Amino acid sequence: MQVIKTSIEGLIELRPQTFKDSRGSFLETYNQPVFNALGLPAQFVQDNQSFSTKGVLRGLHFQKEPFAQGKLVRVITGKVMDIAVDLREDSPTFGKYEAFILDSEISNMAYIPEGFAHGFVALEDSIFSYKCTNVYNKACESGIIWNDPDLNIDWGISNPIVSDKDQQLASFRDLYPQSVT
Amino acid sequence: MQVIKTSIEGLIELRPQTFKDSRGSFLETYNQPVFNALGLPAQFVQDNQSFSTKGVLRGLHFQKEPFAQGKLVRVITGKVMDIAVDLREDSPTFGKYEAFILDSEISNMAYIPEGFAHGFVALEDSIFSYKCTNVYNKACESGIIWNDPDLNIDWGISNPIVSDKDQQLASFRDLYPQSVT
Ligand SMILES: Cc1cn([C@H]2C[C@H](O)[C@@H](COP(=O)(O)OP(=O)(O)O[C@H]3OC[C@@H](O)[C@H](O)[C@H]3O)O2)c(=O)[nH]c1=O
Numbered sequence: 001m002q003v004i005k006t007s008i009e010g011l012i013e014l015r016p017q018t019f020k021d022s023r024g025s026f027l028e029t030y031n032q033p034v035f036n037a038l039g040l041p042a043q044f045v046q047d048n049q050s051f052s053t054k055g056v057l058r059g060l061h062f063q064k065e066p067f068a069q070g071k072l073v074r075v076i077t078g079k080v081m082d083i084a085v086d087l088r089e090d091s092p093t094f095g096k097y098e099a100f101i102l103d104s105e106i107s108n109m110a111y112i113p114e115g116f117a118h119g120f121v122a123l124e125d126s127i128f129s130y131k132c133t134n135v136y137n138k139a140c141e142s143g144i145i146w147n148d149p150d151l152n153i154d155w156g157i158s159n160p161i162v163s164d165k166d167q168q169l170a171s172f173r174d175l176y177p178q179s180v181t
Numbered sequence: 182m183q184v185i186k187t188s189i190e191g192l193i194e195l196r197p198q199t200f201k202d203s204r205g206s207f208l209e210t211y212n213q214p215v216f217n218a219l220g221l222p223a224q225f226v227q228d229n230q231s232f233s234t235k236g237v238l239r240g241l242h243f244q245k246e247p248f249a250q251g252k253l254v255r256v257i258t259g260k261v262m263d264i265a266v267d268l269r270e271d272s273p274t275f276g277k278y279e280a281f282i283l284d285s286e287i288s289n290m291a292y293i294p295e296g297f298a299h300g301f302v303a304l305e306d307s308i309f310s311y312k313c314t315n316v317y318n319k320a321c322e323s324g325i326i327w328n329d330p331d332l333n334i335d336w337g338i339s340n341p342i343v344s345d346k347d348q349q350l351a352s353f354r355d356l357y358p359q360s361v362t
């Protein structure tokens with residue numbers, strides 16, 4: 001397993017090894033002792049899977065305390081641009097984001113710690129899969145509008161397909177008024 | 182989550198709920214509190230994913246103690262026939278098997294407890310995914326030949342693609358000489 005650090009503390013990319021043979025391929029997508037040895041959270045309590053047609057954007061989402069979720073994200077088919085925004089108020093990179101291309105051809109993954117907003121846009125029809133360190137809690141769902149002017153995320157697409165719910169999300173400025181001057 | 186019992190104690194089929202909308206679909210493929218509430222093992226330590234072309238047969242496999250594995254199996258794309266053989270020597274169904282069609286269209290899963298041999302044949306090109314209650318241990322790998330005459334499994338296919346390693350697996354009779362009269 002290859003571990004690639006990003007410019008944001010705690011946010012990392014992972015590249016597991018794939019074994020190929022005449023039958024097809026095999027890979028371990030999660031291994032608790034390996035995650036432990038890497039100092040990564042090793043307790044995931046929920047796995048989710050979504051299918052998105054090309055152009056669909058899901059996000060930016062997070063759950064509030066006490067249901068904050070760390071997420072181990074990847075794609076199984078297709079390719080997405082994945083975005084993680086640092087919302088840890090004591091972090092030197094608060095308000096900054098990192099973009100990952102998650103590609104089923106290379107089976108790369110990202111680990112997004114608690115305290116981030118997360119979203120992605122499907123660059124192809126894609127099956128997206130993620131493991132969470134805490135369970136779904138509807139009452140704690142929160143988010144930031146995908147095209148927030150302060151976050152200024154380059155999604156590389158102008159008219160994504162966004163759910164009604166996601167079009168109602170708050171602005172970064174509304175959520176963190178003290179942080180935008 | 183719909184839970185369907187089989188004729189073998191502890192071996193069950195699960196049908197999670199899928200939410201569909203204009204973007205695509207969403208489902209929880211694993212939820213620890215839900216599994217706990219159903220009395221199912223809720224501690225999985227490894228997730229694996231394999232791709233198999235149509236006609237590939239992988240199995241029959243199990244790991245010996247102390248690395249016996251319970252497996253939560255499903256397909257993400259495609260369709261397989263999945264086989265679980267009861268090898269619990271104190272079980273009334275010892276030596277019996279159950280077949281499941283695992284179909285990505287319905288996202289059904291099977292939970293196969295420790296003490297079973299497991300295998301599948303790909304009815305289409307298929308991505309197969311499974312969670313394990315114990316980690317991979319090469320030294321504890323074991324198995325039974327897929328076309329074992331005593332188990333007499335109906336795979337519904339005559340010339341499957343089988344790895345060299347799987348063609349060398351032992352017979353049921355060799356592993357359990359006292360059980361076959
Ligand atoms: C997140 C989640 C949702 N659901 C249900 C609620 C809805 O009926 C349906 C779809 O939910 P959405 O919130 O619209 O899902 P989505 O837009 O895909 O959001 C998810 O994908 C991006 C991720 O950033 C985020 O964690 C997660 O909220 O699934 C569940 O049953 N369990 C869940 O964990």
Ligand SMILES: Cc1cn([C@H]2C[C@H](O)[C@@H](COP(=O)(O)OP(=O)(O)O[C@H]3OC[C@@H](O)[C@H](O)[C@H]3O)O2)c(=O)[nH]c1=O
Binds near residue numbers: 026229231346
């Ligand atoms: C099972 C396993 C395998 N591997 C490696 C070893 C080989 O280089 C490669 C493929 O291993 P195989 O044993 O050939 O995999 P496969 O035939 O797909 O067997 C699996 O699929 C069917 C399942 O019944 C069984 O648990 C599992 O052994 O992956 C790992 O790195 N980790 C693992 O957990």
